[in-house]
Amino acid sequence: MISTEQEDFWKNEFGDNYTDRNNEDLIKNNINFFEKILKNISVNSIFEIGCNRGLNLKAIKEINNNILLNGLEINKYAYDILKELNICDKLYNDTIFNFTPFPL
DSSP states (O other), rough: OOOHHHHHHHHHSSHHHHHHHGGGHHHHHHHHHHHHHHTTOOOOOOEEOOOOOOOHHHHHHOOOOTEEEEEEEEEEOHHHHHHHHHOOOEEEEEEETTTTOOOO
16 A cells, blocks of 8 residues: 555644644534534535544534434544544545545
């Protein structure tokens, strides 16, 4: 498998530190943001690429528990945090270049 410089950057220490900086303190802003977006549209499922520790997905889940959530995260540390939330139907720890899409 070939890995790009940017992928290596996010997979390692920088990605871990980014995950720690983006903690639960930010969730209120995410809820406010997604409430405005989801207010006028009908959505059955969301697939987030680069979902980190899941702050966007967690906010969406709090707004509408019926939306099917899925994610792809390259950083194992962030992926493990999101996986423990148990809010995603499908969650992948991989690079976008290796990812094989599934039907939503």
